[in-house]
Amino acid sequence: xxxxxxxxxxxxxxxxxxxxxxxxxxxxxxxxxxxxxxxxxxxxxxxxxxxxxxxxxxxxxxxxxxxxxxxxxxxxxxxxxxxxxxxxxxxxxxxxxxxxxxxxxxxxxxxxxxxxxxxxxxxxxxxxxxxxxxxxxxxxxxxxxxxxxxxxxxxxxxxxxxxxxxxxxxxxxxxxxxxxxxxxxxxxxxxxxxxxxxxxxxxxxxxxxxxxxxxxxxxxxxxxxxxxxxxxxxxxxxxxxxxxxxxxxxxxxxxxxxxxxxxxxxxxxxxxxxxxxxxxxxxxxxxxxxxxxxxxxxxxxxxxxxxxxxxxxxxxxxxxxxxxxxxxxxxxxxxxxxxxxxxxxxxxxxxxxxxxxxxxxxxxxxxxxxxxxxxxxxxxxxxxxxxxxxxxxxxxxxxxxxxxxxxxxxxxxxxxxxxxxxxxxxxxxxxxxxxxxxxxxx
Numbered sequence: 001x002x003x004x005x006x007x008x009x010x011x012x013x014x015x016x017x018x019x020x021x022x023x024x025x026x027x028x029x030x031x032x033x034x035x036x037x038x039x040x041x042x043x044x045x046x047x048x049x050x051x052x053x054x055x056x057x058x059x060x061x062x063x064x065x066x067x068x069x070x071x072x073x074x075x076x077x078x079x080x081x082x083x084x085x086x087x088x089x090x091x092x093x094x095x096x097x098x099x100x101x102x103x104x105x106x107x108x109x110x111x112x113x114x115x116x117x118x119x120x121x122x123x124x125x126x127x128x129x130x131x132x133x134x135x136x137x138x139x140x141x142x143x144x145x146x147x148x149x150x151x152x153x154x155x156x157x158x159x160x161x162x163x164x165x166x167x168x169x170x171x172x173x174x175x176x177x178x179x180x181x182x183x184x185x186x187x188x189x190x191x192x193x194x195x196x197x198x199x200x201x202x203x204x205x206x207x208x209x210x211x212x213x214x215x216x217x218x219x220x221x222x223x224x225x226x227x228x229x230x231x232x233x234x235x236x237x238x239x240x241x242x243x244x245x246x247x248x249x250x251x252x253x254x255x256x257x258x259x260x261x262x263x264x265x266x267x268x269x270x271x272x273x274x275x276x277x278x279x280x281x282x283x284x285x286x287x288x289x290x291x292x293x294x295x296x297x298x299x300x301x302x303x304x305x306x307x308x309x310x311x312x313x314x315x316x317x318x319x320x321x322x323x324x325x326x327x328x329x330x331x332x333x334x335x336x337x338x339x340x341x342x343x344x345x346x347x348x349x350x351x352x353x354x355x356x357x358x359x360x361x362x363x364x365x366x367x368x369x370x371x372x373x374x375x376x377x378x379x380x381x382x383x384x385x386x387x388x389x390x391x392x393x394x395x396x397x398x399x400x401x402x403x404x405x406x407x408x409x410x411x412x413x414x415x416x417x418x419x420x421x422x423x424x425x426x427x428x429x430x431x432x433x434x435x436x437x438x439x440x441x442x
Contacts, residue, residue: 001229001235001236001237001238002030002235002236002237002238003028003237003238003239004028004029004030004237004238004239005022005027005028005029005239005240005241005438006022006027006028006029006030006239006240006241006242006243006434007029007030007031007032007228007230007237007239007241007242007243008022008029008030008031008032008242008243008245009032009218009221009230009242009243009244009245009246010031010032010033010040010244010245010246010407011031011032011033011035011038011039011040011197011201011212011214012038012039012040012041012042012197012245012246012407012423013039013040013042013057013196013197013200013408013420013423013424013427014040014245014406014407014408014423014424014426014427014430015031015033015040015243015245015406015427016031016038016197016200016201016204016427017070017200017423017424017427017428017431018243018245018406018427018428018430018431018434019031019200019204019211019212019431020200020203020204021427021428021431021432021435022243022431022434022435023204023211025431025435027434027435027438029204029211030210030211030213030237030239031204031211031212031213032213032216032218032230032232032237033212033213033214033215033216034215034216034217034218034375035214035215035375036214036215037214038197038198038200038201038212038214039056039194039197039198040056040197040375040376040423041056041057041370041376041379041380041419042054042056042057042058042193042194042196042197042420043055043056043194043368044056044191044192044193044194044195044198045192045366047280047282047320047322047363047364047366048282048363048364049282049284049320049363049364051282051316051319051320051322052190052191052192052195053192053280053282053314053322053366054188054189054192054193054194054280054314055194055278055280055366055367055368056193056194056278056368056370056379057193057379057380057419057420058188058189058192058193058194058314059081059184059185059186059187059188059193059420060078060186060187060188060189060193060420060421061183061184061185061186061421062182062183062184062186064420064421065421066413066421066424066425066428067420067421067424070196070424071189071193071196074195074196074199074200075199076189076190076191076195076196076199077189077190077191077316078187078188078189078190079187079188079189079190079316079317080181080186080187081180081181081185081186081187081188081312081313081314082286082289082298082313082315083180083181083185083298083300083312083313084296084298084300086099087300087301087302087310088295088296088298088300088301088302088354089103089104089143089301089302089304090301090302090303090304090305090350090354091103091139091142091304091305092139092142092304092305092306094305094350094353096354097139097143102137102139102140103137103139103140103143104140104143106135106136106137106139106140107135107140107143107144107147110131110132110135110140110144111144111147126160126161127156127157127158127159127160127161127386128148128154128156128157128159128160128161128164129156129157130161131161132144132145132148132156139304142304142308143302143304145308146302146303146304146308146309146310146331147302148164148329149308149327149328149329149330149331149332150302150308150309150310150326150327150328150329151328152164152167152274152328152329152380152381152383153274153275153276153328153329153332153378153379153380153381153383154274154275154328154329154383155275155329155330156329158272158383158385158386159383159384159386160384160385160386160387162384162389162392163383163384163386163391163392166384166389166392166393167392167393180300180312185312188314188316190316190317190319193420213232213234215233215234216232216233216234217232217233218230218231218232218254219231219232219233219253219254219255220254220255220256220257221242221244221254221255221256221257221403222256222257223257223258223400223401223402223403227239227240227402228240228241228242228402228403230242240402240438240441241402241403241404241434241437241438242402242403242404243404243405243406243430243431243434244403244404244405244406244407245405245406245407245426245427245430246407247271247273247376247377247381247382247407247409248267248268248271248382248391248395248407248409249268249271249272249273249377249382250273250375250376250377251268252268252269256403260400260403261396261398261400263390263396263398264396264400264405266388266390266391267390267391267395267396269390270384270385270388270390270391271382271383271384271385271390271391271395271409272378272382272383272385273370273371273376273377273378273379273381273382273383274328274329274371274378274379274380274381274382274383275328275329275330275332275333275370275371275378276326276327276328276329276332276369276370276371276378276379276380277326277327277328277332277335277343277367277368277369277370277371278324278325278326278327278367278368278370279324279325279343279344279347279365279366279367279368280314280322280323280324280325280365280366280367281321281322281323281325281344281348281359281362281364281365282320282321282322282323282362282363282364282365282366283320283321283322283323283358283359283362283363284320284321284363285320285321286299286313286315286320286321286322287321287355287356287358288313288321288323288355288359289313295354295355298313299311299312299313299323299355300312300313301351301354303350303351305350306331306334307327307331307332307334307335307346307347308327308328308331309325309326309327309331309347309350310325310326311323311324311325311326311351312324312326320363323359323362325347327347332369332371333371335369336369336372340365340367343367344362344365344367345360348360348362379419380419381393381408381409381419382395382409393409394409394410394411394412395409395410396410397410397426397429397430399433399437404430404433404434405426405430406423406426406427406429406430406431407423407426408420408421408422408423408426409422410426411423411425411426411429412425412429413425
């Protein structure tokens with residue numbers, strides 16, 4: 001059995017931020033991570049052209065001060081998204097829908113209704129599917145369905161209206177969640193957002209290479225009143241405190257002794273990870289910016305034909321072209337049984353009428369189905385089960401004796417959807433709690 005003052009469970013952004021703060025306070029810290037890499041729901045890869053691209057969380061939202069400060073501190077380069085005022089919406093027949101079309105107006109009215117419901121002091125009832133089905137227009141129903149699936153990664157028939165309005169309220173509005181410039185998708189990092197956890201990990205292991213232990217899954221956490229024993233697949237660790245940062249649904253297989261408080265157990269049982277597929281197509285340059293036809297020089301689309309997909313221009317200044325594609329909810333699962341080439345052809349060929357034949361022939365292609373990831377369990381965030389408020393963000397995070405809680409869904413600031421900002425905030429809070437509690441106990 002090894003020993004440390006604090007064990008941090010999870011080497012995602014929240015866990016690494018907490019660990020760094022604890023180490024800076026002079027504490028002995030061990031970080032354990034079930035996966036073979038750091039970063040959690042953040043993952044950066046290098047393209048065939050040498051550019052860095054994000055297959056996980058990437059966007060800096062407007063007002064995300066902690067994320068911005070950390071990116072600057074770690075020496076990365078921020079840039080604002082190249083984006084239109086509104087995306088181009090393409091219906092199931094391949095026709096571009098004018099903003100003033102009945103379909104878009106009806107869906108817009110439904111979005112405004114959801115915004116209003118989020119401000120009500122009492123729960124809203126039914127599932128998102130039941131609310132969508134009340135719209136008289138099939139086109140408006142499909143548009144709202146795709147927007148909800150991409151924005152939340154949830155299935156409309158498994159997401160309650162109460163859960164949706166809770167997320168909307170916590171994040172400052174659905175309009176902010178969906179908007180690029182000035183919204184949740186305002187800016188990016190040229191080196192990739194996933195570079196941040198890699199640089200944090202490098203700092204933590206510079207003087208102690210064994211401070212972060214990968215391929216180490218936690219199986220049990222026992223608090224005996226004098227300390228905590230963390231059982232892992234690579235051995236036991238004895239500590240004074242534990243910071244748990246992994247998503248609540250991923251704790252279902254961890255044995256806690258004594259049992260967790262009721263609110264913590266309820267949060268584990270009443271949440272599930274969202275389902276999302278993400279791909280980045282890489283081109284020698286963002287050629288679509290030269291277009292002046294239907295695209296207006298942009299590549300931001302919402303395609304309503306199955307699978308519903310949202311596309312974004314995530315190219316960095318003076319870099320190659322990066323076209324980001326997101327598919328959420330049940331439509332993401334519909335891609336699982338296809339080959340990588342079939343997925344690529346299905347998604348890119350639909351863009352040919354909008355961007356030309358060049359879009360179907362990228363020089364590189366990267367993809368990730370987060371709901372098939374054994375360690376993250378899905379993305380972007382946890383979602384509450386219908387009929388319960390136990391899984392609403394922010395999840396409970398009061399310490400359970402010597403166990404402290406972090407992770408984006410347990411953040412009071414930008415929980416869940418604003419993944420990285422919330423993760424940083426929760427990591428900082430949990431580290432502060434641990435430092436205070438150990439100081440008080442002498």
